[in-house]
Amino acid sequence: MKIRAFTAISGALVSLSLAAPSAEAFPIPGSYAPLFEAPAVVPQKGNPAGKLVEKFSLSSLIGKSRIMLLTYPKNCTFICPTELIALKNRIDDFHELGYEVLVLSTDEAYLDKDKEASHQAWRMKSDKPAAGDRNTPIGIGDADFIMVSDADHKIIRNYGVEGEDGLALRATFFIDKQGKVQISEVQMNSIGRDVDELYRKAAALKFVEENEGMLVPQGWQPGDAGMERSHKGVRKQIKKQN
Known part of the structure; x- marks a missing residue:
């Protein structure tokens, strides 16, 4: 990976390439x-x-x-x-x-x-x-x-x-x-x-x-039902939370 840096030489900005620690x-x-x-x-x-x-x-x-x-x-x-x-x-x-x-x-x-x-x-x-x-x-x-x-x-x-x-x-x-x-x-x-x-x-x-198509909402715990991927599902979930 390289980092771009700039330095001033004779009043002009010059781009330098600085080596950074290698990591994926x-x-x-x-x-x-x-x-x-x-x-x-x-x-x-x-x-x-x-x-x-x-x-x-x-x-x-x-x-x-x-x-x-x-x-x-x-x-x-x-x-x-x-x-x-x-x-x-x-x-x-x-x-x-x-x-x-x-x-x-x-x-x-x-x-x-x-x-x-x-x-x-x-x-x-x-x-x-x-x-x-x-x-x-x-x-x-x-x-x-x-x-x-x-x-x-x-x-x-x-x-x-x-x-x-x-x-x-x-x-x-x-x-x-x-x-x-x-x-x-x-x-x-x-x-x-x-x-x-x-x-x-x-x-x-x-x-x-x-469970294809089902979502895991906030607060879900193992054994709970999931949430339907729809606005209706969201409303149903918010009602449960309240």
Whole structure:
């Protein structure tokens, strides 16, 4: 990407091309999700650390399931465990909607590369507040979601969510079975996401996919009827809200 700048030379304005940090555009709804291949830790029954996959591919899920991809700044920090533990506790609800859930940061995946804060190391720490020293990082425990490692930052750059500090911003992408992004959002890292709201959006996407012509209005909750795509439908919905 290039930025145009202007400078005065001998009284004339001269256009200069300045190189900006390379990053792809943030994937908007209707665009295809950028594909990637990266190390990952996948759940494995009886193995809290999870199974190592050297080359996990996003394309391996396309055509099979819906995908919810969450990027987050760093393992063993502060807001991130509150999100991921809450997500872990509701993961079955997302699976019932037909979603595979991926979480991604720039941390290493493997315990032998980082014994303190890799994905495997974090999974092996207890998620119980009373466990361990209260001044040490809390773990996330044995979680049933896929943890992707983007240690070289290529994925977060391709998704346009690398922050100024080089860490991933707190972004969420809902991807349909065809590999198209249907919901994309990003927020500052000091504000955590609400897992109940993520579930509501996941359910809403499934609803509109399966109910052609129906809309999801303000305040819709899983199990609600949708809104007809008509002015009559709008009036009916406003009457409900009032």
